[in-house]
Amino acid sequence: MEIEDFVILRRDLHAHPELRFQEFRTADCVASHLEAWGFEVDVGLAGTGVVGTLRGKGPNSILLRADMDALQLQELNDFPHVSRNPGVMHACGHDGHVTMLLAAAHRLSQRKRLPGTIHVVFQPGEEGGAGAQRMIDVGLLERCKAGAAFALHAWPQLPVGTIASRPGPIMAAGVRFIVTVNGRGAHAAQPQLGTDPITTAALMIQQFQLLVSRETDPNVALVLSVCMFQAGETDNIIPNQAVLRGTIRALGSQAIANTMERMQQMAHLLARANGAEAQVTFHQHYPVTANNADAVTVAFEAARSATHKPPLAVVESPPNMTSEDFGFILERMKGAYVLIGNAGASNRCSAMPLHSPNFDFNDDLIPIGARYWEAIVDRYFESEMAA
Ligand SMILES: [Zn+2]
Ligand SMILES: [Zn+2]
Structure with missing residues (x-):
């Protein structure tokens, strides 16, 4: 699949948003692609959760997480990929999170050799459903014994591709x-x-x-x-x-x-x-979403690595008073929650606030985010964290 195909996929997800724990169509789409690319795939975790694993050499592994659910909100956009599902909308960019992680999974699956084992986790019910905790309850962390976990969230207050995070609490x-x-x-x-x-x-x-x-x-x-x-x-x-x-x-x-x-x-x-x-x-x-300092260093170094020309801008984020269920995962293991800038001139909805009926994920972020995910994987396995 090429980047244009992932743009089509993202717009298709945007047009067909699904509420928490009803992400059946989205989960099917995710699972069928991962299977086609050679991942070991488990479906139906906490209802609609999907986990894919690519085994690499060495004992270490990494967990990469994307959330899949949409919000109970009537979309007010008028572009062709506007929601076909009345009263339901991808207003938090989770359509883009799924797409960026799938695009990264595709690239990783084409590598001859992987530096370690990669678990990609597509979780249901982030918006008020504590889907991450539900996946932990059914054995997510026993299935994916990883040394670190990472998650990305598109952020409309930052220019497209800018990376922002901080050690310690990032979400309340x-x-x-x-x-x-x-x-x-x-x-x-x-x-x-x-x-x-x-x-x-x-x-x-x-x-x-x-x-x-x-x-x-x-x-x-x-x-x-x-x-x-x-x-x-x-x-x-x-x-x-x-x-x-x-x-x-x-x-x-x-x-x-x-x-x-x-x-x-x-x-x-x-x-x-x-x-x-x-x-x-x-x-x-x-819980508080609290980042591990070493994992934040990995995330920042990945942004500055040779994968990105020019390197992605990196800023220290202030803590946010919003909450995020990735905090349940970070209570159990090291990791980092990272914001990635969404605002760009090519999409006037990309700078609207999250949860606005006029928000849209910026497709320019798909190739950037996919390469960034790959850079996190590479940097992690080179780091002391994986030693
Ligand atoms: Zn949200
Ligand atoms: Zn969100």
Whole structure:
């Protein structure tokens, strides 16, 4: 396959996005190509996950990961490869991640000799599904005993091909919360006869922000956002119930644990003080995505290696408060999560923010990303990490 074929493949994936754990068409496409190129292929891991392995000489191996899922979002682009699937869109570039890793897999499969064993992992459910953890649960890391793991994410805030990463935390730990406030409904003009859950929930929103600004060391990166406030049906009835939903993100799990505990206490105290009851539940815990310093060095050296003429620009990334389930893999093994610039003049959607209905992966990145993946493999097996 030539680069033009991978561009066609990427646009086909973009036109046929699939939500988390429903990536059947995408997984079939991935598996059939890997099989054709001589990989040992396992399918159906955590539902739709695909793992391909190319055995090389030597005892060392490397794990390369791409995510496959799309988002629940109506695409607003009007180019020919716009999503054919209403309300579902590749707005996070995972169509491109799959394509770059496939293009790299193709190039690696054509080599006569490999410096070590290469595992390519195509995972489902990155967007809020903790697909990486689900693959670990069904034995991913026993199947792929690798010395290091790497992942790339297209990044619209950087020029096409620029490499950005950092040792230590690059993505935040996160947890989502649901606070249910139960009061007692009444006439809007007779609040004294009921218990208003709306005013109590409003106090909670204020109090939760104080946990960030007044109880957390200002040097600790922590953000709490209430993103949903649901209550009531009409304008003259105090409802029985109010529900708040949102997320906490931090660069350390201790800050999140402290805030969760204090949210519980505050929700119950404020509810009690106002004659209501509160229930707080947490779900979807993601760990910090923390890079290993040696793996970041491998990633940076790969960008500067002879594979790229001229070398790819390398910048030190600040940590991001977004979360990423590759963190589950980096809890278990060394590795690096690397951002690769997506913004370029040839595609006006390539600089739109991730998760925007106008975002598009930049096809100019396919050959760059494929060669970069190869350079990471080569540099890794030459490095002390693989020694
Ligand atoms: Zn995303
Ligand atoms: Zn993403």
